[in-house]
Amino acid sequence: MAATKGSLSINSENIFPIIKKWLYSDHDIFFRELISNGCDAITKLKKLSLIGEYEFKDDEESELKVQVIANAKDKTLTFIDNGIGMTAEEIDEYINQIAFSGAEAFLEQYKDKTNEDQIIGHFGLGFYSAFMVADRVTIESLSYKEGSKAVKWECENGLEFSMDDCDKTDRGTKITLYLNDDSLEFANEFKAREIIHKYCSFMPVEIFLSNPNAEPEYDTIPESEVTDKDTVIETIVEEAKTEEKENEDGTKEVVEVSPATTKAKILKRPKSISNPVPLWTKHPNECTEEEYRQFYHEVFMDYKEPLFWIHLNMDYPFNLKGILYFPKINTEFESVEGVIKLYNNQVFIADNIKEVIPEFLMVLKGVIDCPDLPLNVSRSALQNDGFVKKISDYITKKVADKLSGMCKTDKENYEKYWDDISPFIKYGCLKDEKFCEKMSDYVLFKNIDDKFLTFKECLEKNKEAHENTIFYTTDPVQQSQYINMYRNENIDVVILKDAIDQPFITQLEQKNENVKFVRIDAELTNTFKEEVNEDELKEMTDKLTEAFKKALNRDTLDVKVEKMKDSSISSMITLSEESRRMQDMMKMYGMAGMDPSMFGGAGETLVLNSNNNLVKYIIDNPEGENTDLICKQLYDLAMISHTPLNPESMTAFIERSNKILEIITK
Structure with a gap:
């Protein structure tokens, strides 16, 4: 062909601020775009073979690959594929006219003979991401078409190009980036490996990375395993190994332990740094538990075992595959935020895209691959589309189906996992109405006897004495005195110690009329009390109030003042459920120091048991020598069972306890 020169023409319908800084937010993404183009070129060749328009020779198909050469010395990055290649006319059409997508043109041409599976590119702009990091880019390409001539394209700064014949002899495309001074880090082999791992770990074609300046590495293998493609450095003959053996008759003889072998020292064989067939592309029936666990460890670098997983595999009405893992989380030391990686045709797009992944599921770890996602030009964000909502709804439904199914068919494991998965489920019920409807019968409550109950079972437990009331504790250790009271009266108590429990039970109360959750220190019901004369009760209350105030x-x-059945209890603190929830809300909004009574709530109430000997002593000896001491001690004992003492109160409590012991021992 005659040498040509010209200016790049920009399609007027696709004018984007595409070159240099504006095409993508992350400059390292050019790796993904150029490797994707190479994968597309190979995939197109395979499809042409399937429909009889190209025939592979010998084992040519098994050698299809994308190579990346990181040359820090020459300040270059080279991307090589042995795919479909391009003619001069195709380069002029696909490269010189920005935003003309070769993938779309290919699909249109063969739409009646093949499908879109594994064709990655859709926008025709990915190649130009190279100019974010390179001042000069060259393309050398030879088309698969019979009689094609190799062509070289060269461009400086994304503006002026030149195109001419070249001497490339092997089919495919070679793209070389001459990096600018701000982007030299990308020619570092280890940096390149890190970026390829991030974006291209699971692309549908094997990817190889090499550094021409690195010291060669060698392997030693049996001579019989050497192939025509191996470069043999030297042959190593290992003599037979022998040892002396004593026979039964006492004679000795030398026997051969291992025969003589001939080995070859070869240049280390290239190893793919990608996995073209990731686990999510397989049918769940083809995957073992060990493979699921191994994939989890490799992708998420998490040393802990996942609890269980959900394999998503859908072909209609949209194509979606993936695996969602429920991780074991130590919420005391770790963030509960997970990572869900989004892929498009095995090409990494982004982490935790909220339009696709329901917010409450972002605490999970997993991968989702959906070729049908309507991505924007940089593939890193989604265009607004009702289709995305359908995908999100599908994922939510599959998670709910998995959890409800497990509860019905594998209750033992479901209960075993409950402490870890309950925050996910409760958060999902708060955020998603459909999820809440599906899971309402499968939310469990663990009681103080470590038994798991459904919401309906909790109500049934206390139905006789406390209809429509569920009693709960937020801290079984701190509130142990109250727990013992309820246990002695055979009243069931459930444990709700997570921060999400408070809004969750509020939602349950709103959805179930007349049902109420009451913390065990919120009130003293008649169950715990004996009858007492009202006048007598008022007299005792007046005396004790005055004594304690003083x-x-x-x-x-x-x-x-109450006359309690259990005389061993001297004092306790109650705080109404409404007031406590008001206080919790004020803490949440940074209003912890404000008086709850300003919002209609009451403060704490000191409950004294008139059936207790210490309380009786105060009633009978309001001016006694040790009355003040006992009042202070009973108040602190009540507070300790209700909430931790502040440092000053704890110090005073300890000093007073020592003093009481001294009085007793005198």
Whole structure:
């Protein structure tokens, strides 16, 4: 062909700020775009073979690959594929006219003979990401078409190009980037490996990375395993190994332990740094538990075992595959945020795209591959499309189906996992109405006897004495005195210690009329009390209120006197459920120091048991020598069972305890 020169023409319908800084937010993404183009070229060749328009020779098909050469010395990056190649006319059409997609043209031409599977490119702009990091780019290509001539294309700064014949003899395309001074890091082999691992680990074609300046590495293998493609450095003959053996008759003889072998020292064979057939592309029936676990460890670098997983495999009405793992999370030390990697035809797009992954599932770890996603030009974000909502709904449904199915058919494991998965499920119920409807019968509550109950079973447990009421504890250790009271009366108590439990039970109350959740320190029900004369009760209340106000030096103190069945309990603190929830809400919004009564809530109430000997002592000896001491101690004992003491109160409590012991031992 005659040498030509010209200016790049930009399709007027696709004018984008594409070159240099503006095409992509992450400059390293050019690796993904150029390797994707190479994968597409190979995939197209395979499809042409399937429909009889190209015939592979010998084992040619097994050698299809993309090569990346990182040459820090020459400040270049080279991307080589042995795919379909391009003619001069095709380069002029696909490269010189920006935003003309070769993938779309190929699909249009063969739409009646093949399908879109594994064709990655859709926009025709990926190649130009090279100019974000390179001042000069060259393309050398030879088409698969019979009689084609090799062509070389060269461009400086993405503006002026030149194109001419070249001497390339092997089919495919070679793209060389001459990096600018700000982008030399990308020619570092280790940096290149890191980026390829990020974006291209699972592309549908094997990818090889090499560094021409690195010291050669060698392998030693049996001579019989040497192939025509191996470069033999030297032959190594290992003599037979022998040892002396003593016979039964006492004679000795030398026997051969291993025969003589001939080995070859060869240049280390190239090893693919990608996995073209990731686990999610397989049918679930083809995957073993060990493979699922291994894939999890490799992709997410998590040393812990996942609890279980969901394999997504859908062909209609859209194509979606993936694996979602429920990780074991130590919420005390770790963030509960997971990672869900989004792929398009095995090409990494982004982590945790909220339009596709329901917010409550972002605590999971997993991969989702959906070729039908409507991506924008940089493939890194989604265009607004109702289709995306359908995908999100499908993922939510599959998770709900898995969890409900497990609860029905594998209850033992479901209960074993519950402490780990309950925050996911409760968050999902709060955020997604459909998910909530599907999971409402499969939400479990663990009681103080470590038994798991459904919501309906919790209500049934206390139905006789406390209809429509579920009692709960947020801290079984701190609130142990209250727990013992409820246990002695055979009243069931469930444990709700996660932060998400409070909004979750509020939602349950809203959805179930008349049902209420009450913390065990919120009130003292008649179950725990004995009848007492009202006048007698008022007299005791007046005496005790005055005594405690004096001892604690407080003008206001809400004191309530009850005659409790359990005489061993001297004092306790109650705080109404409404007031406590109000206080929790104020803490959440940074209003912890404000008085809850401003919002209609009451403060804590000191409940004193008139059936207890210490309380009786105060009633009978309001001015006694040790009355103040006992009042202060009973108040702190009540507080300790309700909430941790502040440092000053704890110090005073310890000093007072020592003093009481001294009095006892005198």
